[in-house]
Amino acid sequence: MSNLTANAKSSPKMFDAKIVSAAIQHSFEKLDPRVQVRNPVMFCVYIGSILTTLLWLRTFAVQEGESVWFVFGISAWLWFTVLFANFAEAIAEGHGKAQAASLRKSQTAVTARRIISPDKLAGQDSVTQSVSATELRLGDLVLIAAGETVPADGEVVLGIASVDESAITGESAPVVRESGGDRNAVTGGTRVISDWLIVRVTTLAGNSFLDRMIAMVEGAKRQKTPNEIALAILLATLTLVFLLVVATLLPFSIYSVETSGQGTAISLPVLIALFVCLAPTTIGALLSAIGIAGMNRLSKANVVAMSGRAVEAAGDIDVLLLDKTGTITLGNRQATRFHAADGVAEQQLAEAAHLASFADETAEGRSISILAKNRFGLRGVELEEVQPNFIPFSARTRMSGVSFGGHEIRKGATEAIESYVRGLGGFLPDNVRAAVQMIAKSGGTPLVVSRDAMVLGVIELKDIVKGGIKERFAELREMGIKTIMITGDNPLTAAAIAAEAGVDDFLAEATPEAKLALIREYQQGGRLVAMTGDGTNDAPALAQADVAVAMNSGTQAAKEAGNMVDLDSNPTKLIEIVNIGKQLLMTRGALTTFSIANDVAKYFAILPAAFASTYPALKALDLMSLASPASAILSAVIFNALIIIALVPLALRGVSYKPVGAAQLLRNNMLVYGLGGLLVPFAGIKAIDLMLSAVGLA
């Protein structure tokens, strides 16, 4: 991710004053029963709050049972429990909204110049009419000149321009967008800063990329993910179990009072307090905040996910398919060495190679000229003198070159040049053949150069593996993800690069069909496959992959096929996505464990208190030796409410993930959240009890 990102999309502090005050207000708005009913665990607490409030009002009328202050205390803290849960959700949403607001700034009303007669395109001078961006329809052509904002997502059909995409990516350096090829996609809300473009609209207003991104960070379109649904079922079950436990405790208590002949049956406020303490309120309150915060983290990492499902699936990825070019290696191969044939001076070879590459505007061609210049100080020749005739590369001949002054200079694939010189009566010298094999074996690409019937030598082209990529792959391996490099190279070259980059496997001579087949094969074996890609020919494979991250620099087709788009166009971004997916699950798991483990201490606090009058002997279970029955129950309820607030930062930040293997992770988390969850409430409840006694409320 670029360092500049942080500037463009301001990421507020966790407890930014503005967000907090808005969240507090929303906490009260969320008391609407229609909102509450969506979360079964908290809805039960909500009902409990209403009931205890009614019971509190009743204490004024009926002078028996629990004291006014005790019932008021329970009721107030139950309301706090509900409000704290609302607050957790509201603050997570607040962070999303803050992000969305900064995005929306770039989405001001845009006027588009629609081309009236698409069949008569005249470049920059096409006849246009001004319309609002919202009136554009699919397939409309619009002209965008320097300084104007792109009105909608689309494909460049004519022109080339530099575009400032910082509104979306946060990257301030402009990017080039041009018709044809893999750089033809433009995004609504970005700005053309030089030249002009004619763009075909591919997405309607309100459904653009930016809109989807805003919807995602605002959580408007957030749907529950499969694991979240399963967890919600488990939590609802636990809630139901505790409802049964508490509901049957009343008859048990009545029976105990009857047969022991002393004390009074457990009161309703105490029963409700016990239920709320036992129900998994901690995780129930934080569950939706965890989900929203996960999506926020994702958008902070500059990734747009089409669904939360894909983020969760990212945590389960077994296999990652990566395109070699641009992902593992720098975009293009570069000439690194000249291997001259026997009896040929290296400079002679370099001169011929230089001449042959003169008109070759590809990056490879340029790199040959640069190498020749660096090695022998060769400059551009006076071309007028020689009157060259450039032969461009063709797929049929598989070579290119130049003809001048009766000489034919050619460069190309070994087999192509060999058959070419044989036709002229020449041959491929043995040391050249050896050099070719050596180069191929080391992962390079040999280009043989000939002059007339004579082979001069070989140019070694090499893929340059990106710095630091090996470490990234090692990290993926630690996470349990297998990396597979996809390349059009021959197997020999592919193997060498694979070894250098440290990927686990490779697919050489890959065609779109072969990629698709590979993904299917892994999926048949039960693996979850992720793929990153940018080109149109990646689209079928992206559509097949379980997690498909399209590069924002890629084509529209690739972006449509993927279920995530990386705005930074960084193929190793998947590591961050996997991290976020795993953190999402781990945070839920850890807080569920913590929540359940808490119940043990709460039993020891509340049960002896609840039956103090019927069975004084149960006082032996009061391990914390709390001040009084009322203080014991109140302390448990207060602890239960405060722990929600205490865990909000963890819910927003997520439990940290380290790639140490599943067993180690489980052991660590069991110790921290399981054992911790068992012990913390003993200390917490005791502390609250001491404070209540100190202020004389016990």
Add this chain to the structure above:
Amino acid sequence: MISNFLQLLIYFSVLLVCVKPLGLYMAKVYGDKKPTWLGPFMRVERWCYRLCGIDDKVEMHWKTYATAVLSFSLVSFLSVYAIQRLQGWLPLNPESLTGVSPDSSFNTAVSFVTNTNWQGYGGESTMSYLTQMLALCVQNFVSAGVGMAVLIALIRGFARKNSTTIGNFWIDLTRGTVYILLPLSLVLSIVLVSQGVVQTLSSYQAVTLIEPTSDNTGQPVLTQKIAVGPAASQIAIKQLGTNGGGFFNVNSAHPLENPTPFSNFVQMLSILLIPAALCYTFGELVGDRRQGWTILAAMSVILLPLVVAVCLAEQAGSPAFESLGVDQLASVSQSGGNMEGKETRFGIVNSALWAVVTTAASNGSVNSMHDSFSPLGGLIPMWLMQLGEVVFGGVGSGLYGMLVFALVAVFIAGLMVGRTPEYLGKKIGAFEIKMAAIVILLPCGSVLLGTACAVLSAQGKATVFNPGPHGFSEVLYAFSSASNNNGSAFAGLGANTPFYNGILGIAMLIGRFGVILPVLGIAGSLAAKKAIPVGPGTLPTHTPLFVVLLVTVVIVIGALSFFPALALGPIVEHLMLQSHMLQSNR
């Protein structure tokens, strides 16, 4: 004390030795290829299919399988009910016992069909030989067979991939009965007869008392009628099938049902034998034996400390006896400790071990009266049932219950390691969790709500003979036993009333079919899934760490659900007894 531990050690060593051979054998029985030496059994199996018109090529969808289980159980219920009602007109009734009352017949029919064997009646004074043999003994076999069949269906769910079927219920039921239960029962009943267990169709024997006594009107009593019957054949399957329903009223405390320490030993062994060995079968059939050993380890980790705890609690004696001057010290001539309600031929260890083993496995037979155990000694058998009968549990039913807990454990653990939870290569989704939730919720709800109904209603309270915490324990014990299909009785509760016969019958039905149906649902759903190969990110489920996790889940769910109820029963009784002792010492 050393001899106490030595007895436990011998018992568990012998049990462990039997696990592998029997587990492997059962895997072969339910597997696709059977060794040729099983030829004679295969002929019997084929006769059964021909007799019943079963096509053994047909595979079933889980819903079809469930329908087969339900319809088979319904027919079983109706036949057991009818035989009891009509036994007065039927043959093999030397004592001319009349038909059983409708409510008791209902309760007993449900009880035996659900593999619970809760007994509201006294065997020798209620059931004719025909009823014992044709109704109860038959159900001892087939209800155990049903449990094993459902387990095998669940195992197939794990083992198969992309499959719409989970086997054929009729085949699984037939195989379990013909290859496993019948031969083992035959061997065991012969061993039992050698120890003095009766096996006869002749009528009850009148014997002259060596020491004449007098009845409460002062008339001298010179003879006693000794109940006999075809007991050995029924007792063998009662233990092997974890049924537990006694031939005689006092169950395995009866000298003709369990005469010697050796008969006691082999009966205890046969109680845990199949549930333990099925763990191995499970590992074998899912293709990873370590998984089976892990489950067995988790069960043992829960069981062993509880056995020791009950032994210690009972050996410690009762404070109440102290004030009476009863000698509770162990010596060469007596085992010491709290011997109230225990047989001297078994002593403390074999009574405590029996109590734990029969409540861990859903056997429910007794060789001592649990009602007379110390409060903590009685708490543990009750809690073992409340755990859902998954610590060994009933044949088949214990393991399928434990596997459901394993799903829950894996689900929580999976989340904690940041991966969609998976167990044995199958992803655990919302459907599995929903079904697991039902499995946990229904028996638990049945125990709590049933107990609440009983202590609220006049009929419920009327037959509680010891009101107070102990009486509450008796009611809670009864519902824990029925709802988890154990059948063990605490005694002290008059349960043969229309109220208890009815409500406990319903509890047994919930505990049986409320679990079987969701388990089959899980089996069907898992079978349809594809299998995920193990990778470095996969949570291993064959490690000590997973044992700890599984044990924790079982214990935490059991403890959290029942802690308040137990606090008002055995726990407060224990605390009151302790403080009472303190006061009297002062």
